[in-house]
Amino acid sequence: MPLLSFQNVGIRFGSRKVIDHFSAEIEEGEFIGIFGPNGVGKSTLMRAILGLCPIYEGSIQLFGENPGKQNRFIGYLPQSQSLLGTTTLTARALVAAVHHGEKWGVPWLSSKDSYQVERALELSEAKDYADTPFSLLSGGEKKRVMLAQALIDEPKLLILDEPLASLDPKNQMLLVQRIRNIQEETGLTILFIAHDVNPLLGAMSRVMYMAEGNVALGSAQEIITNESLSALYGMNIHVLRAEGRVFIVNAESNVDETTCSHV
Amino acid sequence: MMHYLSYDFVQNALIAGSIAAALGAVVGYFVIIRNIGFAAHALAHIGFTGATGAILFGLSPLQGMLVMSSLAGATMGISGNRFHRSELAIGMVLSISLGLGTLFLSLYQGFAGEATAILFGNIFGVSHAQVIETIFLSALSLFLLALFSRRLLFTSIQPDLAESRGLSLTFLSTAFMIILAISVALVSQVVGTLLVFTLLIGPAGIATRLSHSFWRTILLSLCIGIVSVWSGIFLACLTNQPPSFWITSILFVLYIFTELKIKLFESV
Numbered sequence: 431m432p433l434l435s436f437q438n439v440g441i442r443f444g445s446r447k448v449i450d451h452f453s454a455e456i457e458e459g460e461f462i463g464i465f466g467p468n469g470v471g472k473s474t475l476m477r478a479i480l481g482l483c484p485i486y487e488g489s490i491q492l493f494g495e496n497p498g499k500q501n502r503f504i505g506y507l508p509q510s511q512s513l514l515g516t517t518t519l520t521a522r523a524l525v526a527a528v529h530h531g532e533k534w535g536v537p538w539l540s541s542k543d544s545y546q547v548e549r550a551l552e553l554s555e556a557k558d559y560a561d562t563p564f565s566l567l568s569g570g571e572k573k574r575v576m577l578a579q580a581l582i583d584e585p586k587l588l589i590l591d592e593p594l595a596s597l598d599p600k601n602q603m604l605l606v607q608r609i610r611n612i613q614e615e616t617g618l619t620i621l622f623i624a625h626d627v628n629p630l631l632g633a634m635s636r637v638m639y640m641a642e643g644n645v646a647l648g649s650a651q652e653i654i655t656n657e658s659l660s661a662l663y664g665m666n667i668h669v670l671r672a673e674g675r676v677f678i679v680n681a682e683s684n685v686d687e688t689t690c691s692h693v
Numbered sequence: 694m695m696h697y698l699s700y701d702f703v704q705n706a707l708i709a710g711s712i713a714a715a716l717g718a719v720v721g722y723f724v725i726i727r728n729i730g731f732a733a734h735a736l737a738h739i740g741f742t743g744a745t746g747a748i749l750f751g752l753s754p755l756q757g758m759l760v761m762s763s764l765a766g767a768t769m770g771i772s773g774n775r776f777h778r779s780e781l782a783i784g785m786v787l788s789i790s791l792g793l794g795t796l797f798l799s800l801y802q803g804f805a806g807e808a809t810a811i812l813f814g815n816i817f818g819v820s821h822a823q824v825i826e827t828i829f830l831s832a833l834s835l836f837l838l839a840l841f842s843r844r845l846l847f848t849s850i851q852p853d854l855a856e857s858r859g860l861s862l863t864f865l866s867t868a869f870m871i872i873l874a875i876s877v878a879l880v881s882q883v884v885g886t887l888l889v890f891t892l893l894i895g896p897a898g899i900a901t902r903l904s905h906s907f908w909r910t911i912l913l914s915l916c917i918g919i920v921s922v923w924s925g926i927f928l929a930c931l932t933n934q935p936p937s938f939w940i941t942s943i944l945f946v947l948y949i950f951t952e953l954k955i956k957l958f959e960s961v
């Protein structure tokens with residue numbers, strides 16, 4: 431049984447179709463990189479997996495059940511930082527607050543809970559600044575703390591919505607490497623949304639490309655090619671390879687800035 | 694100084710003051726991490742209208758305030774984040790309710806003295822019955838808050854993640870806004886609706902500047918709140934100046950020292 435399966439999934443906001451007839455199966459232990467322009471529905475699809483966004487047609491099954499039923503096995507790093515940005519709590523307190531945060535009562539931690547908080551901070555390599563107030567941390571350090579929050583309740587599926595945003599290239603590589611190592615240690619399945627394929631090239635088992643209404647899922651060799659990306663976007667896309675890096679460019683004369691930079 | 698303790702009104706003031714300060718200190722902490730200071734401020738002033746309009750319905754000012762600010766708090770909570778973080782929406786509701794408050798005041802000439810007490814607080818005027826009312830409502834609020842404080846903390850810092858774990862953001866924010874409304878009404882009795890910020894934001898705000906872990910901050914906030922109310926009441930006995938003045942002054946001085954301490958020790 432696949433860990434996650436999509437059957438003919440359609441998602442709409444009003445009359446606008448964001449996802450249309452999407453079917454796919456994702457196996458345990460995979461690392462899926464998800465790419466596509468702004469507003470294409472990447473975050474929406476993740477929210478649908480969590481049961482936070484209603485599905486118009488088709489079905490999503492996680493561990494063989496409908497969305498929302500098995501969320502305690504999902505670690506989620508949302509795209510927005512929400513209120514985290516303004517808080518004066520330390521990284522450690524923020525991770526602790528998330529640990530079994532859905533329980534009734536006061537946020538009191540047993541020694542076993544504290545141990546798990548330390549373990550999550552270790553896994554995401556955020557221990558060095560665990561006692562610094564969150565608002566004083568750098569963007570990259572904040573992402574590590576949010577990763578620890580996603581890891582704290584020992585998830586089986588990790589959904590990371592643009593964890594690389596606002597990181598420099600070196601830290602992008604380091605964070606991907608760390609997540610890859612965590613996956614090796616724990617056997618997690620990972621859905622990883624990003625805009626640049628390069629930092630993820632060595633880590634992904636498969637690539638998912640989304641374009642208006644269409645989704646393509648396959649190995650990096652299959653998907654990141656002139657033919658499949660051109661077919662997906664319905665325009666002439668060139669994949670250039672140089673010095674081990676991939677550059678995806680729109681080959682048509684009237685280059686659309688936004689499409690080009692986010693493909 | 695101890696002989697002040699034998700007066701009934703001083704005893705009542707100390708009891709009601711400590712309880713309101715404790716409630717304000719704990720609830721205020723959540724106001725700060727949820728970043729809804731303006732909504733708290735608005736609830737206090739909306740409560741003022743409730744207090745002045747209470748007579749129309751044969752209620753006490755405290756009861757009027759409780760009804761009015763709980764209603765407003767619940768509305769803010771139910772309408773969700775977009776409303777109670779929207780300065781325009783809160784500002785508009787605040788204006789109309791203060792406008793109504795003015796109307797109520799003009800309808801009841803001779804009520805001005807009591808209005809001053811509501812605005813600036815009159816802790817020495819707290820009766821035995823009010824003390825009982827304060828104890829009961831505070832215990833209820835703190836109990837409810839304790840019941841879902843873990844969930845509230847979670848939704849306050851990571852709403853998306855909390856929602857994915859099955860927590861209802863609307864339910865929690867509504868429940869919290871009602872507790873906030875009750876706290877605002879009780880704190881108003883001590884320092885008045887104009888100075889609710891003093892006990893609701895002051896102690897918790899200073900505590901979050903000094904400490905960055907949940908329990909230590911709450912504890913520090915409690916200490917600051919209670920110590921400043923007690924000192925304020927004793928200074929008022931000694932000097933004959935209003936306790937509200939002393940409580941706000943003490944907190945202000947504490948605040949200045951806190952900022953100085955942070956400047957001196959963290960910029961080197």
Ligand SMILES: Nc1ncnc2c1ncn2[C@@H]1O[C@H](COP(=O)(O)OP(=O)(O)OP(=O)(O)O)[C@@H](O)[C@H]1O
Pocket residue numbers: 443448466467468469470471472473474475509
């Ligand atoms: N609750 C909602 N109501 C109406 N429309 C919505 C809602 N949520 C998302 N949308 C719309 O659905 C589309 C997909 O949004 P989504 O956030 O999933 O995009 P995304 O692929 O994650 O983009 P980005 O790269 O910018 O994060 C957008 O056009 C957005 O405006």
Ligand SMILES: [Mg+2]
Pocket residue numbers: 472473474509591
């Ligand atoms: Mg997104």
